[in-house]
Amino acid sequence: MITAGIDVGSLTSKAVIMKDGKILSSIILKSKPRPWESADLAINGVLEKTGLSMKDINCCVGTGYGRDKIPFIHQARSEIACHAKGARWLMPSARTVIDIGGQDCKVMKLDEKGEMVKFITNDKCASGTGRFLEVMAKAMGVELSELGELSARSKNPVTLASACTVWAQADVIQHLNEMIPIEDIAAGINNAMASRVATLVSSIGIEKEVCMTGGVAKNSGVVSSLEKTLGIRIKKIRRDDPQLAGAIGAANYAETLLNGGKI
């Protein structure tokens, strides 16, 4: 049984192909302005890696920001549902899932069966989302992926005056002008990001194990700062790329559909 999951996000699109509950191949690419273009690119890219074609896929479920605009899927599922499901696949012991995406942040609580019992999300304010880091990396002239590494070398992290992306950006530019080491600014950015996310996490309550999904989970600086702020350990996902959680969850739902289950 071959299923596919596709997650068209605001910044990146992800697709996975699964066979009998195992990942055959996956892809992460930058989203195009039109969701259906991103979906086409992602599915073709991931199929190419396996040598399969569209007709080999028994069922395909879509999720993410642009899910309603994907023509070839059998069903669309909410991001929250897919992320919870995907996180469960990536780490069965997870009870709290912190997912930081390109334009939002979600915190989900799961029970021992992996059912979602509670969630909270911020998509109103750019602070505490991937967008915050993107704006800061741009202001600093570094790659988004470099922020974690840079901050690990910091000795004196700066404190950003405000959580607001606009004010924090002005602050970062001022620190750059004052010739403050770039590592210390990067660490300040990651700390500001973590403290904003921590507020959201604390409001829902933390239960072990805690894991992180989404692209920001790959920024070690944000992860360790979040661990410090919350006073907990965040268990690192090793089974596959945490950024794929939504797509994996979608593929899992596709399997449930094929097995005659309702989703």
Add this chain to the structure above:
Amino acid sequence: MITAGCDLGSLTAKAVILKDREIIAKEIMGVSARPEQSALTIMELVCGAAGINLENIDQLVATGYGRKHIPFVNSVESEIVCHARGAIYQAPGTRTVIDIGGQDAKAIKIDDKGEVIRYVYNDKCASGTGRFLEIIAEALDVPLEELGDLSQESTATLTISNQCVVFAETEIISLINEGREVPDIISALHRAFANRAASLARGIGVEEEVLMTGGVAKNQGMFSALAGALGIDLKAVSDPQINGALGAALIAEDNLTGKSKR
């Protein structure tokens, strides 16, 4: 008796000189990175306009973001108190002042003497402050001062759903890509911004008459959008941006005549 007020804001510096409680000169300029230098320049400008020297000023009170960095003042006063004082002088019927500055927004409830009863303040989030319009003007590639006039040409009603400046900027870019007209986009932004300011003001209870001050009040589109959002007849003064500096100059006079309670 000559008194002066200097309001050193995040984006602009304002100064007012009073002679026997009448305005004889007022100036506004953009600030530099050094507040001390900005203060000196604006005071030289306003003294020049009044035809006096700095030494002729009997009392100078400073206010605004950079007020603590000005070495040559007699005293400093909070922006809230200055705005309240300026408002009651400019429009005696005022009971609520909504001041939108470059990097903050305030709503102040005052009594008939211009004393502050309650106030609420946002400087944590750029949305609902002048910075919002600045970023939007940049994204639309139109001068900030032209936003008001352009919005008057709007013919279709659009809605901006994001409050966050960062997300709104993205929303605007997609509206442009969809072929929407710039005046319609600006008009929608003014309404979104006005709703934000109105909800801030409702936090302290809006009592008429309501006066809008600060640089943003000069934008006619914003002014009418705020009146619409509050559902009231909003009051305007001829120069809303100097209100804080004017209040500071009036407090300077109170200090000299012994009217001050402080």
